Amino acid sequence: MYLSLIPGDELGWFSKLWKYDKFVHFAEYLGVGFLLLNMLMIQPMKKIHWKFIIVFLLLFPLLDELIQYYTPRRIPDIYDGIFDICGGFVGLYLRKLMGMKYG
Known part of the structure; x- marks a missing residue:
């Protein structure tokens, strides 16, 4: 989220990753989905947790x-959002699989 608030030309070396933009979005939210489920699996999961x-x-x-x-020199992209969502759900799925196998 922090990187979203920084103008594009102030990202330094990170701005060079634009060629791999979709992969970066996917990987970032894969981590978010994985860690979100990891955090909530401390206690027994309820339906309300899954909805959240x-x-x-x-x-x-x-x-x-x-x-x-609304950030100067940044361009929102619907495909970035789609890759974010897909990455989040893949991370969620991977963590769920690990929980079933090891937990």
């Missing part, structure tokens, strides 16, 4: 892109 996770993984990336709209 799903809503969060759908809305947070859209909020991230909306913030970029």
